[in-house]
Amino acid sequence: MNKVIGCIDGTETSATVCEYAAWSAQRMGAPLEFLHVIDRHQEVAPVSDFSGNLKVGAQEELLQQLAELDAQRSKLAQEHGRILIDAARSRASELGVKAPEGRQRHGTLVETLGEMEEDTRLVVLGRRHVDPAAPDQPVQNHRLERVIRAIHKPILATAAHYKTPERFMIAFDGSPTGRKTVERVAASPLLVGLPVHVVTVGSGASADDALGWARTELEARGFDVTTATRDGDAERALGDYATEHAMDLVVIGAYGHSRIRHLMIGSTTTTLLRTLPVPVLVLR
Amino acid sequence: MFQTIRKDWFSNIRGDTLAGLVVALALIPEAIAFSIIAGVDPKVGLYASFSMAVVIAFTGGRPGMISAATGAMALLMVTLVKEHGLQYLLAATVLTGVLQIAAGMLRLDLLMRFVSRSVVTGFVNALAILIFMAQLPELTNVTWVVYAMTAGGLAIIYLLPMVTKSIPSPLVTIVVLTAIAMWLNLDVRTVGDMGELPDSLPMFLIPDIPLNFETLAIIFPYSLTLMVVGLLESLMTATIVDDLTDTNSDKRRECIGQGTANIATGFIGGMAGCAMIGQSVINIKSGGRGRLSCLLAGAFLLIMVVFLDEWVAQIPMAALVAVMIMVSIGTFDWSSIRKLREHPPSSSIVMIATVVVVVATHDLARGVLVGVLLSGIFFAHKVGRVLRVTSRTDDHGRVRHYQITGEVFFASAGTFMAGFDFKEVIERVRIDVSRAHFWDITAIDALDRAVIKFRREATEVEIIGLDEASRTLVDRFAIHDKPDAVERLMGGH
Numbered sequence: 001m002n003k004v005i006g007c008i009d010g011t012e013t014s015a016t017v018c019e020y021a022a023w024s025a026q027r028m029g030a031p032l033e034f035l036h037v038i039d040r041h042q043e044v045a046p047v048s049d050f051s052g053n054l055k056v057g058a059q060e061e062l063l064q065q066l067a068e069l070d071a072q073r074s075k076l077a078q079e080h081g082r083i084l085i086d087a088a089r090s091r092a093s094e095l096g097v098k099a100p101e102g103r104q105r106h107g108t109l110v111e112t113l114g115e116m117e118e119d120t121r122l123v124v125l126g127r128r129h130v131d132p133a134a135p136d137q138p139v140q141n142h143r144l145e146r147v148i149r150a151i152h153k154p155i156l157a158t159a160a161h162y163k164t165p166e167r168f169m170i171a172f173d174g175s176p177t178g179r180k181t182v183e184r185v186a187a188s189p190l191l192v193g194l195p196v197h198v199v200t201v202g203s204g205a206s207a208d209d210a211l212g213w214a215r216t217e218l219e220a221r222g223f224d225v226t227t228a229t230r231d232g233d234a235e236r237a238l239g240d241y242a243t244e245h246a247m248d249l250v251v252i253g254a255y256g257h258s259r260i261r262h263l264m265i266g267s268t269t270t271t272l273l274r275t276l277p278v279p280v281l282v283l284r
Numbered sequence: 285m286f287q288t289i290r291k292d293w294f295s296n297i298r299g300d301t302l303a304g305l306v307v308a309l310a311l312i313p314e315a316i317a318f319s320i321i322a323g324v325d326p327k328v329g330l331y332a333s334f335s336m337a338v339v340i341a342f343t344g345g346r347p348g349m350i351s352a353a354t355g356a357m358a359l360l361m362v363t364l365v366k367e368h369g370l371q372y373l374l375a376a377t378v379l380t381g382v383l384q385i386a387a388g389m390l391r392l393d394l395l396m397r398f399v400s401r402s403v404v405t406g407f408v409n410a411l412a413i414l415i416f417m418a419q420l421p422e423l424t425n426v427t428w429v430v431y432a433m434t435a436g437g438l439a440i441i442y443l444l445p446m447v448t449k450s451i452p453s454p455l456v457t458i459v460v461l462t463a464i465a466m467w468l469n470l471d472v473r474t475v476g477d478m479g480e481l482p483d484s485l486p487m488f489l490i491p492d493i494p495l496n497f498e499t500l501a502i503i504f505p506y507s508l509t510l511m512v513v514g515l516l517e518s519l520m521t522a523t524i525v526d527d528l529t530d531t532n533s534d535k536r537r538e539c540i541g542q543g544t545a546n547i548a549t550g551f552i553g554g555m556a557g558c559a560m561i562g563q564s565v566i567n568i569k570s571g572g573r574g575r576l577s578c579l580l581a582g583a584f585l586l587i588m589v590v591f592l593d594e595w596v597a598q599i600p601m602a603a604l605v606a607v608m609i610m611v612s613i614g615t616f617d618w619s620s621i622r623k624l625r626e627h628p629p630s631s632s633i634v635m636i637a638t639v640v641v642v643v644a645t646h647d648l649a650r651g652v653l654v655g656v657l658l659s660g661i662f663f664a665h666k667v668g669r670v671l672r673v674t675s676r677t678d679d680h681g682r683v684r685h686y687q688i689t690g691e692v693f694f695a696s697a698g699t700f701m702a703g704f705d706f707k708e709v710i711e712r713v714r715i716d717v718s719r720a721h722f723w724d725i726t727a728i729d730a731l732d733r734a735v736i737k738f739r740r741e742a743t744e745v746e747i748i749g750l751d752e753a754s755r756t757l758v759d760r761f762a763i764h765d766k767p768d769a770v771e772r773l774m775g776g777h
Contacts, residue, residue: 040530041295042529042530042531042573043291043292043295043296043347043531043573043574044295044296044299045296045299045568045571045572045573047569048299048302048303048569048570048571049445049449049569049571050306050449050450050451050452050570051444051445051448051449051451051452052306052307052309052310052452052453052454052455052566053441053442053445053452053453053454053566053614054562054566054610054611054613054614054615055442055613055614056613056614056616056618057618057619058562058565058569058614059528059561059565059614059617062528062565062568062569063527063528066528066530066568067530070530110287146287
């Protein structure tokens, strides 16, 4: 079965992830699973003993010592994760999701999502963005970016607070990538029935053509479509538009044109992920 | 890919740097001691340790594992060095590397699964015994001063960690014993007496040998054994490090990496090396996990040796002997002695046979070969016992029904034949093999003989329930089902 995966890690974003994951699962009629990964960071040494000598049975003793340390850490992490998952599951049940499941895995988030990719329909992940009250505070989403680079399924990156999406916008550039994004939104049950704004940065005849195409495509599926063009710097213009028109969600495509671009996710995507105050649905 | 590089190299910088330093300090005495075992100047082992460690840091498949000049490899070179000299050793080192790369390409690392736990234990114990035995010449016909120094060195090595774990105790041993020897002007042998130490950075050089078939004939047998032992110890160590760190490694990459490192080592005047069990354990214990620790161990080693060569030359051999005794004690698997009684006798025999052959021949490859062969024979013997032939009579004593259960192959073909009663006068025999499997042509041959023997007594034979794989073997190799069965079995006369 294709599931919605809500990634819970115990930070302040987990509650929001739970709400958005429940909302997505209900919209798509898909089963919901909460995922908590225990990353023991095996690449970092937990002990260091510089005595540099080899006693009788040195190897077994070291193995035992390391295994015990790992077991202690895993046990704590496991209990912590179980509590988080149980909380998320009961919250999702309250919100009306049928039988939300939980899963705990060892490894990194990217690795685990990669292993689960076959069964995944949508990944819901926490995201941090610039707080309007403290705009100079640096914000980084390294883990989110790594997941977006590695996982080829739609990723819903949440905002700080939950608000049931009532209208959304598609950042559209008229490229084949952009067209594919529009087609996929049109075909998905996730956003069906919500008013949509298709926004292009940069005006001109070709932009108008592309917007016309997007309108036809979406209207054919029964969407209520508004189109708009903006000038100037793409990241800023899209962010301003989202705020002005009180958008609840922004869809962006992150397809790469070349292999390198494919690997790197564009700088526009990175900036939008950092600045937009609403959830971002990244389609690859 | 960038993720992997970052994880392998830069995720544990502090731990790797400190561990690299501890390992480098421990590598110096070992490299010198192994050079002496091989019969070459200490600088050959020191250059080898530098180049093995640095190259394997980039090319190896197991981050956190330390490779350098090793005792296992040094023991194999003794005759080559004695009879043909250093240049042939360098050429053999390069050839070893080439063979190891080929082995990696051919995925010979997969053969490691035939090396059982008992053989691995035997290998490790034999290695420890050989390292210990190699120290004995330094301890025979010497003054009491040497014994006192060695004992004092061992005391520091084992007792100092009870006071502090922040300085490597082997280093303290070396510093203290060297200081005492220099201060009291003791007349003991020092590293400087054993041959040349490095006084400059290593340089690229092509081994000075005639490039012809004769040379190849000389070095090839050595390179082949070096290749086998190098890969064996490296893959065993990789498994140990896998277990200690609870992570996986790329064994194929390790084989090719060892090859690359040996080629590089041969061209800068170093002797062949491989992964080191003891050093890798020290590295993990000191907090090393990434590739950085091995790289830094090599780099630190070279810097220390080149700039401190006058001091290194003053190290008394007794200090090295103490360190090497520690290495051999730490490498030996002491629990295996206790387990001799607990384990099945066949496992203990395999382990002991491996040790005995290695200690007798000084060749780890032969020991492993004997161990693997013995394990195979014991296994065949055990599986061969899983064969039952039972019988009952049907149809008022006119038909005998034989039920065969188990594995029929070369080791159980005798049991299979013995299960039939050919003297019985009976009309028909039914052999039910649905719960048996025929593995090889010995098994098929036994089946043929049984069928034909019955036929000669004018008994009709019917075989039922042959499984697919056995069926194929029977179709290809059996003769009882071919028209001229009896003649062919009798040799066609």
